[in-house]
Amino acid sequence: VLPVLIHGDASFAGQGVVMETMQLSKVRGYSCGGTVHIVINNQIGFTTSNPLDVRSATYCTDAAKIIQAPIFHVNGDDPEAVRFVTQTALAYRQTFNKDVVIDLVCYRRLGHNEADEPSATQPMMYKLIKAHKTPAEIYADKLIAEGVITAEEYKAYTKEYRELLELGKPVGFPVTDTLNMAYVDEWNRILEHQAKFGTDQDEKPNTAVDVARIKDLTEKMHELPEGVTLHPRVQRIHDNRYKMGSGALEMDWGFAETMAYATLLEEGYPVRISGQDSGRGTFFHRHAVYHNQNDGSSYVPLAHIADDQARFTVIDSILSEEAVLGFEYGYSTAEPNSLVIWEAQFGDFVNGAQVVIDQFIASSETKWRRLSGLVMLLPHGYEGQGPEHSSARPERFLQLCAENNMSFVVPTTPAQAFHMFRRQMLQDYRKPLVCMSPKSLLRHRQAVSTLEDLSEGQFMPVIPEIEEINNRQVEKVVISVGKIYYDLVNARAEKGIENTAIIRLEEIYPFPTKVLSEILADYPKAKEIVFCQDEPANQGYAVFVREYLEEIVDKSSVLRFATRPKAAAPAVGYNSYHIEQQNALIEDVFA
Template identity: 50%
Template sequence: RRHGHNEADEPSATQPLMYAKVKKQPVAREIYGKQLIKNSIVDEDTAKQWMSDYRDALDKGEVVVDEHRPMRQHSVDWSPYIGNDWDVEYDYKVSIKKLKDLGQKITTYPEEHKLNSRVAKVYQERLKMAKGEKSMDWGFAETLAYATLVNDGTHIRLTGQDSGRGTFFHRHAVLHNQEDASTYMPLNNLGSEQGQIEIYDSVLSEAAVVAFEYGYATAEPKALVMWEAQFGDFVNGAQVVIDQFLSSGEQKWGRLCGLTLLLPHGYEGQGPEHSSARLERFLQLSADHNWSVCVPTTPAQVFHMIRRQHLRPVRRPLVVMTPKSLLRHPLAVSEMDDLADVGFQNAIAEIDDLNPKKVKRVVFCSGKVYYDLLKERREREQEDVALIRIEQLYPFPAEEVAEIMKDYQHVKDFVWCQEEPQNQGAWYSSQHHFWAAIPKGAQLSYRGRSASAAPAVGYISEHNKQQQKLVDEALTIK
């Protein structure tokens, strides 16, 4: 580098001999210009004029390098998405008839396309879900969300290490013929007027892939662009893209972007490297309504969350702590009516028939730990603790929570319960929202794992002891 680190640097301070030679070396423009003049290709005045014209163009901010190939036309009209915030209203309703029709189509494939026996069983079960004969699981609801959008002409991109089948064998959007390895995608066979859906299994180079998808999402506001980590912690490899572009691109450059990150997150005893998607990092970076951070707990919620991300006239990133064990949890199911009649719920009230007047403690929580709390409370036949789920941690849904809290203005004991260690998860970054939500004079306390340098322990036995302890402490009123 002729100027060292940058134009304000003084490289000869540490490399005097090298930069004494560099200063004597003519620049490439001079060498090339002299060669052109020597070969009578241009004269000296023309060469000087070229240099002058080039500098003038730079000063005016003009493009000085012609594109070597024509760019594909992009959807460049961003005006519908400017000035809208995350809580803007949108039309989320879908008819039962349409859902059942699309459900049939996404469970249909050519008879000669021979599936793996386990995948074939998944599709047999999904056909029952489409007919309303069986409660729907996560994979079906998610795929049905894509179908409703693609059917109406939306372009969808989904990339990730195992996005076609899903890391946890739950999606199976791309079907592989067991006899000739050919593939078939039901989502690409909905009808002649449908939009395009692209699902690619990407390489283990998270920074490169997330950066590419960020760029794509900033160029195509009419497309739903998504990246899925194989495990949530894989997003660690793309942290530079998150910090410099995704979290702050709008504030720094006025650059809108609707990229969605699907980050598997939850404590199932798989050790420190595959438990946490580092929720705390995203919450720490949350400000100015720069993105949404969601932790959906039901198939209906993921259905509405995906549709909301595209249908509402807002183009800001969506960060999702997606589940692992909840993909097949017997309680984490939804019915067809849940998809048709309501939109995404930013907070979910108590679902059991408890008498609010008898409630002595309210537990706020997000994600998988809710089902651990629910199961334990039901086994205890306990009626004095209510469970409230915060499905969107940022922007915090203060109005929805306030509506739920109307039943608990007499309660003085409030708890935030999480699986993550105390210095991780939502406790430190979101605590002020919880305090603001509870009645004046009430107390808020923490129940969860102790602070830890690592996201999780490495032994399943220790994990189980910790999990049982935090659930017990959240429910036990002394």
């Protein structure tokens, strides 16, 4: 693959994603053997009628100097020079596998678009352009002067060209053959299946895995090469995972996630995960890469589970959200059968990639029929860490949810994570998956699962009440989302409340109307349905789910929302205020 990117001069100099993408060009996991950047330098940035306002650098292409890429400045009025520079740039890329930039210096005769009137703000420049011959006229004059063609032949060529355009016929010669690429065939198969059966299917994929197989994979991942010494804390995690895989210890998220990857790899599905701290995990939970304390070398257990396994790739990315997420989205569109995951360091930081989310991830299927199975892991949860480390802004993603364009989940158990990852590959269609992944629940003593949860279960969009209670005595049903479930369960036990059921909404979109309706129907005496979230009333899930719940909840019951007060910031800045709000929220639920 030869990547060719077309830029505008104003955006190349002004958009930060250009610099972020440049920084990806030579790092592990993102290098593509060099990209040819063509900058259409037509001085047409909409806001810049004065050249002094365009940029601080001398050239629009100076951003490329950060990676020492060669930059060729060429006159767009000279086709032969453009051809020579293009050939030279391609030869450089093919020889050295590095980025190269062509600065095509030109102009736009009719301004920003054909309806624009550029002379209103740039009168002197457009007087010159109006009097200036077109590149075609300049080149024709050269060829006529050299005796290559005659003036009559030029007129005939021009007439023929315009006639072909009017008829909608090709005006150029094909220079490449159509390639038969396996991934195109695979995407076509998935597209055809989605068109025929849709994606809202009652038949769910079987994501369960036999206990014997889990134990076998645990054994393989527990084996370390001779001479590898782990950090004491990592060694403890390594040993505990062996106990979890043998059934001697209840499993945490780190084990369930790792085991999901292991099973998929064994089944032939490549797994790629990238982000800041993805190898270790921001919260010291994943440890997909072991670092030998003796010599600093690395060992990746998931890359050594079978001789014929699929490829496992884990990358600690540069500190960029937009460029890295954009790269992973692009990778996922080319790899229909790979589990491609981008993980934010904290979910809060995903707002730096909002353009990629809005323009591509949420809407590419609707706009272009371009599918993606990308997974976004966004650590989210209100734990007193302040407004910059609490929220992945779920409300923003839910605002984008429509036309069955993505899945949005908030898993609260390791088993849910296990089945979530496996479902993403085993289902017959591809949709982006946005996951509000946990932070404190990674080690919460109650947020654990058993081997049977992996071998017998599946992903549950709604988890019903798990305690033994008399359904006909239930007067209040609490629908919770995320980690607050555990706070509610503990508070219920402390207060000795027996007439309240607590269920968990684990998949917010597509909204599980049927499943939730069936569960609520199990409580015929419930007088009050309370939707509870950690987030403020104007954030989180409440605004999105209200419409669904108002249709589902029986008119004889009162529907109420228990949230933090409306707020401009996601969370308060002082831990004491956080605790005060948390206590008030719990009391409100059980009032």
